[in-house]
Amino acid sequence: MSTPYNRVSGTAADPGSAPSAAAKAMPADAQAVQAAESTQAAVDPASLPGGLFVAQQPVRFADCDPAGIVFFPNYFRMLNAVVEDWLAALGHPWTGLVVRDRVGTPTAQLDTGFRKPSFFGDTLTFELCVEKLGKSSLVLAHVARCGDEIRFTARQVLVATSLDTHKAIPWPDGLRTAIEIFKERP
Numbered sequence: 001m002s003t004p005y006n007r008v009s010g011t012a013a014d015p016g017s018a019p020s021a022a023a024k025a026m027p028a029d030a031q032a033v034q035a036a037e038s039t040q041a042a043v044d045p046a047s048l049p050g051g052l053f054v055a056q057q058p059v060r061f062a063d064c065d066p067a068g069i070v071f072f073p074n075y076f077r078m079l080n081a082v083v084e085d086w087l088a089a090l091g092h093p094w095t096g097l098v099v100r101d102r103v104g105t106p107t108a109q110l111d112t113g114f115r116k117p118s119f120f121g122d123t124l125t126f127e128l129c130v131e132k133l134g135k136s137s138l139v140l141a142h143v144a145r146c147g148d149e150i151r152f153t154a155r156q157v158l159v160a161t162s163l164d165t166h167k168a169i170p171w172p173d174g175l176r177t178a179i180e181i182f183k184e185r186p
Contacts (some may be wrong), residue, residue, distance in 0.1 A: 051185040053086045053128040057144075059118050069117035075152050076110070079142055082126040083158075090178040102163040103172060108137070109157040115150045122146045130183040136160045136168040138179065 057078045065071040083105075084094050097103045118124060124144045131139040137159050144152040160171045171179070 051129055051183050053082070053089060053182075055082045055085050055126050055128075057081065057124045057126060059120055059122040059124060061120055064120045069119055072114060075112070075114075075144070075154075078124065078126065078144070079154060079156070082128055082142070083140070083156075086128050087175075090175070090182060092172075092175045092178060097172075097175070098163065101172060103169070104161040104163045104166075105138075105158045106161060107156055108159045109155075111155045113153040115152065118144075118146060118151045124151060130179060131155070133171070133176070133179050133183060135170050138171070 059070055063070050063074040063078075087094055087097070087105075094105075097105065124146055127143045127145070129141050131141050133139075137157055140156045140158065142152075142154040142156065143150060160169050161167060162169045170176075
């Protein structure tokens with residue numbers, strides 16, 4: 001098993017070691033990022049299969065409306081969780097992007113299709129793939145299934161923004177490279 005790489009300190013992370021003097025001098029939010037990232041093993045984007053990220057989301061009681069089906073805004077919350085998990089799998093968790101790098105990833109456009117209802121107790125399999133990577137934009141395609149049945153589809157446009165100016169910026173180099181590698185997987 002490889003030792004996770006800590007992108008905050010630039011060293012191998014040892015979860016059992018005491019915080020360094022540099023870590024103790026960091027602001028609390030940066031320490032939180034370092035702690036979160038040190039528990040995540042770095043993932044080689046090339047190891048993710050076929051440019052497709054797959055994540056499972058259970059349909060919980062809180063996701064449903066009085067009719068017993070998923071209340072449509074909750075699909076967006078689930079979709080957001082899948083994007084967050086995908087970024088972490090690429091080695092760029094949102095904690096680091098937002099807190100340390102001050103990069104936001106707002107959704108600029110979201111086109112959705114609701115095919116069939118999902119019910120409390122279902123397990124949805126979300127599939128994410130990259131359609132296009134621009135200078136500051138990213139187009140993702142999503143399909144949510146229960147078994148072989150498509151329940152929800154979405155096409156999402158994310159934009160990299162500075163959290164200081166709230167203007168579009170180029171994707172950070174490391175994240176851009178990870179997305180390109182992911183996208184090109186056969």
